[in-house]
Amino acid sequence: MQITAAITRGTGEPFEITTLELDDPRAGEVQVKLTATGICHTDAIVRDQVYPTPLPAVLGHEGAGVVEKVGEGVTTVAPGDKVVLGFNSCGSCQQCLGGMPAYCQHFYDYNFSGTRPDGTTALSDGETAVSSHFFGQSSFASHANVSARSVVKVDDDAPLELLGPLGCGLMTGAGSIINSLSVGAGESVAIFGTGAVGSAAIMAAAAVGATTIIAIDLVDSRLERAREYGATHTINSGSEDLTARLAEITAEQGVNVALDTTGITAVTRQAADAVGIKGRVGLVGAPALGDEATFEVGASLLKGWSFRTIIEGDAVPQDFIPRLVHLWRNGQFPIEKLIKTYPLDQINQAFEDSKSGETIKPIVTF
Missing domain, CATH: 3.90.180.10 (Medium-chain alcohol dehydrogenases, catalytic domain)
Known part of the structure; x- marks a missing residue:
């Protein structure tokens, strides 16, 4: 045809x-x-x-x-x-x-x-x-x-x-929070990048009861909108001191979870530095094949933090997509x-x- x-x-x-x-x-x-x-x-x-x-x-x-x-x-x-x-x-x-x-x-x-x-x-x-x-x-x-x-x-x-x-995109963001990083009620989350994937991650973090949800981006209009669907704090990392602001928001404890949705290796390093003791870091952006990221592994050895790459939010589409539709119907997504x-x-x-x-x-x- x-x-x-x-x-x-x-x-x-x-x-x-x-x-x-x-x-x-x-x-x-x-x-x-x-x-x-x-x-x-x-x-x-x-x-x-x-x-x-x-x-x-x-x-x-x-x-x-x-x-x-x-x-x-x-x-x-x-x-x-x-x-x-x-x-x-x-x-x-x-x-x-x-x-x-x-x-x-x-x-x-x-x-x-x-x-x-x-x-x-x-x-x-x-x-x-x-x-x-x-x-x-x-x-x-x-x-x-x-x-x-x-x-x-x-x-x-x-x-x-x-x-x-x-x-794809919204399932990836939400699944990263719910499935891959197992964000729980009362936890703190930093989302690097507030495009579609990052925005879905913010919505999902709010839906599961995270109480500190930090949206990080270079575009002020995106950061303003992020507050409409769950972000409790925003940081423009181009005009603000990211490290200082994260320390201020978390009382220098670091976040429980950091998610890099940008695929920029320098941002992946920032996400790793943002977590505190037993923190979890996820990467869902798409770096170019062969790109590498570096991490500090001396002092951070005492943190017991973990890093993982994530594809499609670890979701089974036939299971997870209907769950997201239900969240949407409930006004939570x-x-x-x-x-x-x-x-x-x-x-x-x-x-x-x-x-x-x-x-x-x-x-x-x-």
Whole structure:
């Protein structure tokens, strides 16, 4: 069938709106008519080939829409179901079987290779193959053939124009707080970076009862908004003394948890320095492959602190996305405060607004 899609043809080039050919869903796949798709930093770094998905490609991995067809063997959803789309995984490796699909042994192959596991692509442009199945979906398109493991059914009254980002960025931020770092009631948390992932982390920290939630960024407008959904303190690390302010807020004890959402190694070091005794540090940003961070390990040996990298908030999408929808319904995860929608033909502007900080979470609508 013919579909409309935003294609990435070359490294760093603007997205081009074009007509492509989409094949029929194969066994284990679901064909989804997209309603909306969030824009994530990962889309930008793949467009720029920081991560090497083959081009030309249709990116997009925060889709939401309605099931139109199901392939052989699919029993989890049916035509007419509303769905949110998450990342893909093999389902059979040790990590998947252990309930940790974000650490799937074949994560790259299933999410970044640009093909199905058998090497075929669902998309073509005339005689040219176009990379598909980005994060199991390639949702910068009017329709997509999606791995059944990427599909999460939601309630019939769920607002699909809002919920796509639950499939990656917002799930990552919230899951980092709830799943990965196990933030508890009464704890103190420092969130470095208040984009979509950091904002979701702030909301989640408030939802679980953290009592000191420190938002750190360079953009004052983002910091002001962070107070609307849970931040108790804000620090502009470009104009304020970060170390002094953290010491003031925590009575020189350091925070219990620090989360770096920026992927900038100098910030990762700042996050490590921010925690106190038995502190936990998480990294969810996407540094370039090969980047390294340094930590002080002499005096900090007495702190017993821990550091870990986090993928997709350690979430199982079929479990965690419905939980976030419930938090949203209860007013504890107000994602509407982050969102601005753009029609597909304004996708390049949406990326620019995300980069500048004007829009925290752009969503492309169809």
